[in-house]
Amino acid sequence: MSSTHTTTTGVRLTRAKRLDYASLVFGVLVLAVLLFPLYWMVNTALQPSAALAEIRWLPQTLDLSNFRSAWNSQADNLLTSILVALGAVAVCLALAAPAAYALARFRLRGARTVVFGTLITQMVPGIVVANALYNAYVELNLVNSYLGLILADASLGLPFTVILLRAFMVSIPEEVLEAGMVDGANRFRVLLSIALPMSRNALITGGLFTFLFAWSDFLFALTLNTTDAVKPVTLGIYEYLGAHVGDWGAVMAVATLSSVPAAILLVVAQRYVAAGISGGSIK
Amino acid sequence: MTTTTPTPSPAVRERSPGTAADPGAAARRRRAVSQWLFIAPAIAYMLVFFSYPLVRNVVMSFQQYTPATYFTGEAPFTGLDNWRAVLTDELFAASLWHTLVFTAGSLAGQFVIGMALALFFSRRFPLSGVMRSLLLLPWLIPMVVAGTVWRRVLDQETGVLNEALQGLNLTSGAIPWLSSPDFALLSVILVNIWIGIPFNMVILYGGLQEIPREIREAAVLDGAGFFRRFFGVTLPMLKPVVTVVLVLGFMSTVKILDLILALTNGGPANATETLGTHTYQLSFLQLDFGQGAVVGNVLILVSMVFAVIYLRANREGMAR
Secondary structure, three states: OHHHHHHHHHHHHHHHHHHHHHHHHHHHHHHHHHHHHHHHHHHHHOOOHHHHHOOOOOOOOOOOHHHHHHHHHHHHHHHHHHHHHHHHHHHHHHHHHHHHHHHHHOOOOOHHHHHHHHHHHOOOOHHHHHHHHHHHHHHHOOOOOHHHHHHHHHHHHHHHHHHHHHHHHHOOOHHHHHHHHOOOOOHHHHHHHHHHHHOHHHHHHHHHHHHHHHHHOOHHHHHOOOOOOOOOHHHHHHHHHHHOOOOHHHHHHHHHHHHHHHHHHHHHOHHHHHHHHHHHHHO | OOOOOOOOOHHHHHHOOOOOOOOOHHHHHHHHHHHHHHHHHHHHHHHHHHHHHHHHHHHHOOEOOOOOHHHHOOOOEOOOHHHHHHHOOHHHHHHHHHHHHHHHHHHHHHHHHHHHHHHHHOOOOOOHHHHHHHOOHHHHOOHHHHHHHHHHHOOOOOOHHHHHHHHOOOOOOOOOOOOOHHHHHHHHHHHHHHHHHHHHHHHHHHHHHHOOHHHHHHHHHOOOOHHHHHHHHHHHHHHHHHHHHHHHHHHHHHOOOHHHHHHOOOOOOOOOOOHHHHHHHHHHHOOOHHHHHHHHHHHHHHHHHHHHHHHHHHHHHHHO
């Protein structure tokens, strides 16, 4: 009785294992097809411009001249992107953290309406915001300014971060927060010294996504700037594409450079990224 | 969504209007004010960056903007002129149509492929986790970059796609993916499907994980085949997640602008002009913000329908 049991288990195991490998192969195939354009981007960037007349599936030599010229033209823009994205993260977290805390912990009349409104804001098309914002910015002298772009880009992550943080803070046990109030600490102190440290993961996720949204922003960069004073790399690549159409090696090198944050995030902060995509939408 | 149970608690009772004689009423009111101060900055910000643009766009759609407006500051009200001009323009009808085709095509492709991949990845096999996260890359890179990369891949003369198709003898000549009005919209949809697959996959995968194993195993024991299982058990149980995915997908697709600008700039021959790019062209290239606002308002109206669906789906989710 027991021997037949083991054999059937054994058979099932090998069959399962074979299925495993079939899945693995199929998975690699899917991955190869879907990531091919990105491979092609790097491949093109690594070939000298002269070699691009014919299709080379692999770079023959590691030619970094495209990256050198991309860096020379885009280093300033990359720096602008970093500054603007970090600024947007700072603004977003500073506004979202107290709001999410209050929406999660205080029993305020109208709190539901605020949550509802926050959800709705995610549906306002960016071009509609830009249309009105540009005109307001002209009046306020915010066109072509870092502050203007940072404030606009922070709007890309704020609703998402409020919803995400609130969902997290609702689940903190009340006793933990009350323990901090025994010595007479006020609610703000509790937020700073207890609730925020406990919400670290949600804060990281919200911050990462705000950074990513701001880094990827093209619309506000395009519409709220009329000079080259504040030019993030998304705008840089768009103009570069117009000016260097045909010189694919250089354009693809810029594209590769501007994908670096996404690649880093994927390696370093994988679990936050997955949590952010699902958490920000369903919760 | 986390359940916010409406059970009466001490704090709720506290809110009920106190009589004037109640000595604690003033203190409570003071506390409510100090509590609202936590939310006030975020609300103020959202009012400025979301509500104000909505209102301002409606007002702007009745105003006449010209390049001179920025010197004189004058944008006179002209009644329905902008609306009449935009709505009778053939390009508007074309943009609306392209937007609908682009959105429907993108959603269908993203959802079907995303769902297939979610089902595939919910069986455990070596490296499946690593592969799932690598698949996120197309969604994580900036859309302008994705558009630029695909412009290279789809290039009629030097693009690798045409080279491969011809090498495999699948097509006789080079297909003008982005340079012919017959193909451009299709190409833009295909690229956007590529961008949206990871998002659909991740959320649907999450939904699949929530379905208790026993239910699917029971269906297997009952002899239900793959398709019976999928349409009879999995899909109905996934319905709330599916609604959210589709509505969020709609919301983000209907307003896409950067991808189209990078790929085709709305051309050739306006074949890929959508409500989003049309707003941009009118406002920022022709500097007629009034007419741009009209198209923007139509875009909002279209989005609004789906916002309602989203919120209803979300409320169901909250009640769970």
